[in-house]
Amino acid sequence: MPNADLAAVWLTLKLATVVTLLLLLVGTPIAWWLARTRSRLKGVVGALVAMPLVLPPTVIGFYLLVAMGPHGPVGRLTEALGIGLLPFTFPGLVIASVIYSLPFVVQPIHNAFGAVGERPLEVAATLRASPWDAFWSVAVPLARPGFISGAILGFAHTVGEFGVVLMIGGNIPAQTRVVSVQIYDHVEALEYTQAHWLAGGMLLFSFVVLLGLYTFNPARRKAP
């Protein structure tokens, strides 16, 4: 495999790993809030989180590009902070991917928290566990299947993204050129053999991930 291809694979894995970790960090509180709140904002937040499911990736990429560009609010902020502009950089790609893959992580965790219900947390409270303690010792372990699903889906979805990357990341080797973009380049250059290697690899990867998800992730057990 040519070096450019290897670099693209490595970059893709690095991006997906960083994004998944960030998504678990950001998505868990959102999912917890969505599962427990009675606020009227619940519908609004739920809809916002789910938007990337229905929007074309190019639309998300376009608005992110505008927002992070030199005249956008995020762009001005990052420049003022001395970070510079985010589009066409790895961190910019990470932020865009986090937004793009958010629903794939939030929804399984949200559902899992919902399935845990109120009772185990009440029991934990009667056994002297503070809300913070009960979250870690009861809610998270009971929602584990949701975390596994969310992490796998978030990782896989980030690996498979294309439109957002193209808009926000461009095509810079070892910076923003991920596998999906590399395949596109190969096809444009009529390098079908190399495209096959990468595309076939993606195919296999997707199948293995989903197989693992459906085989090993235990169905949520109902609390006795």
Place this chain on the structure above:
Amino acid sequence: MTSEIRARFRVDRNDFTVDVDLTLPGSGVTALFGPSGSGKTTCLRAMAGLERAPEGLFALGDTVWQDEARGHFVPTHKRALGMVFQEASLFPHLSVRGNMEFGQKRASTAGKHFALPAVAELLGIGHLLERMPTLLSGGERQRVAIARALLAAPRILLMDEPLAGLDHKRKLEILPYLERLHRELAIPVIYVSHAPDEVARLADHLVLLDRGNAIASGPLNTVLSRIDLPATFADDAGVVIEAAVAEHEADDLTRLVFPGGHIYVSRRDAAIGSSVRCRILARDVSLALIRQTQASILNCVNAIVVDLAATETPGQVLVRLDVAGSPLLARITRRSVNRLAICPGLALHAQIKSVALLG
């Protein structure tokens, strides 16, 4: 720990308002009894702090957990209480031991009266410690839940219909353990139930709830023998008598003594002198002006009529009797009342057709 419990709650429900103001004994078992929808569980949840009743007050002796007049509210996890829910609600990701240790680890060391092996032995679950909750029967789960609550070093134990989800056989399996707790536990227990037999077996103090209001509160027999209460127990009206085992007789009968005399029951393997509870239903008591010697009924005690009240059933009257200080209820027809001229103050003989030994 004989300090009394004060509980005052006002909670608006959709169809009624729970409005109670109770003073309960600081030891023994207090039953909150009433039909479903009477506010029993709401009261219990308010005591636990799982629901914050506006205008609420809850104090255990000097320890005040809620006093809204002063804006004081201690969250559930800072209250030294144990709670057993209707469904055992064990944590499915922890073993039986893990469940039992959950509260034990978090409880303040000051109030720990129980060691895990002792509690496991008390509830007969010592052989289950390494199992996962999903592999337990309903009765076993509920026993683990009780053990788990006790190990959290509670100063009060709240039980929300712990037997309601179980079939008759499982109930009979757990009741002896609850009776053991009743005997061996120094802390007060608040026991929510809508089953008269559980109340008769376990309670010392009884609170009757109806549509959110406490319509009676007092020692078990005082409340049970009140004939003015609307048909709370209906067909199950009756009293509970604490008696002592006096003698096992040759023809397979056991003689029990209580202040009002003695009663015979089928032979029980209980030690002489040990105390037993028995329940006598009003419908099993008949009255006679002359002592019947030519009848099959063995149990007959001298009684004085205290008062009478009509029942929900037409033609039926509830008669409250005094048997040397113990109350007894009889349900007879109005025709018999008239025929025998039964009125308060009359001395007569109460014939007891059957006695249910509890436990």
